[in-house]
Amino acid sequence: MVSGVGARGMPSFVPMTLFxxxxxxxxxxxxxxxxxxxxxxxIMGQTQYxxxxxxxxxxxLLVPESPCExxxxxxxxxIMQLRGLGVIEACDSLSDLKQALRRFERALFDxxxxxxxxxxxxxxxxxxxxxxxxxxxxxxxxxxGSTLIxxxxxxxxxxxxxxxxxSDLLEMARAQSNQDLYVKHLQSxxxxxxxxxxxxxxxxxxxxxxxxxxxxxxxxx
Numbered sequence: 001m002v003s004g005v006g007a008r009g010m011p012s013f014v015p016m017t018l019f020x021x022x023x024x025x026x027x028x029x030x031x032x033x034x035x036x037x038x039x040x041x042x043i044m045g046q047t048q049y050x051x052x053x054x055x056x057x058x059x060x061l062l063v064p065e066s067p068c069e070x071x072x073x074x075x076x077x078x079i080m081q082l083r084g085l086g087v088i089e090a091c092d093s094l095s096d097l098k099q100a101l102r103r104f105e106r107a108l109f110d111x112x113x114x115x116x117x118x119x120x121x122x123x124x125x126x127x128x129x130x131x132x133x134x135x136x137x138x139x140x141x142x143x144x145g146s147t148l149i150x151x152x153x154x155x156x157x158x159x160x161x162x163x164x165x166x167s168d169l170l171e172m173a174r175a176q177s178n179q180d181l182y183v184k185h186l187q188s189x190x191x192x193x194x195x196x197x198x199x200x201x202x203x204x205x206x207x208x209x210x211x212x213x214x215x216x217x218x219x220x221x
Contacts, residue, residue, distance in 0.1 A: 013043060013051045013079055025064055046215060047082050050097055053208035054078070054104055061112065061200055074107035098186060105193045114196060116140070118173035122148060129167040134159060135192060137199040141169060158203055160195045164188065 015035040020027045043051065054075065062068065078100045085093040085100075109115070119127055122139035123146070133141040134149060137157055142148045144163060152159055168188060175181035175189075182189070 012048075013083060015076065041083075043083065046094070046212065047085050047097060049208055049212040049215060050082055050101055051079060052211065053101070053206065056206055056208045057105075057108065057197065057201070060204075060206075061108065068111055071107050071111040074104060078104045095183065095186065098190060099182070102186070102189050102193055105197060109193075109196060112200065114200070116192070116196070118169045122146075127166045127169050129165075129170060131166040132163045133166060133169065134161075134163055135195055137196065158198070160191070162191055162195075164192075 015037075017031070017033050017035070018029045019031040020029050022028050058075070081100045082097065085097055117140055120140070121127055121133060122136060122142045127133070127141065132144045134144055136142050136148055136152045136159060139148055139152065141164065149159065168185060171181050172185050172188065175185055
């Protein structure tokens with residue numbers, strides 16, 4: 001909980017300096033000042049829901065008051081990137097928005113010790129380019145037909161029915177250092193990382209996702 005904010009109308013999603021007092025989770029914040037280096041222009045469009053999503057998953061998955069220096073820097077950088085997209089309502093910014101969120105998610109996975117291996121399957125075998133795989137949380141990519149898929153279902157894991165071609169997975173392994181490949185497989189990265197995130201969240205809904213869906217519905221009316 002946060003009490004004693006002391007100032008109304010403070011901008012959202014900007015770096016601030018403040019003085020915090022209090023024990024445990026209950027804090028009082030005073031002397032709050034936004035960074036003078038950041039524009040205070042209000043966030044527009046879907047960007048505001050993307051930023052809410054980042055904050056919501058952090059609050060749900062991290063231990064309170066954990067320093068997480070590397071994750072914090074990525075979080076800060078992507079917020080600055082998204083704020084730049086948020087001041088212009090343009091369709092071509094949607095790809096940039098998704099890429100920023102995927103980078104943030106990967107940094108969060110790293111902080112939580114979650115790794116994705118695109119070159120070896122969950123059995124320790126090399127990914128075959130002509131094979132088809134499904135993703136199993138805590139196991140990795142598993143060949144379709146593997147008994148590990150049935151075992152995961154028996155354990156109550158909610159598995160996505162999406163399958164991945166081995167050659168695509170091998171390209172995704174190289175995409176971390178190849179922007180063209182990353183954009184090519186952005187949809188697959190989005191699906192995969194959503195499956196990982198849902199598992200980490202124990203399949204509980206996110207309010208920010210609901211707001212995102214509602215905004216898309218209003219736009220289509």
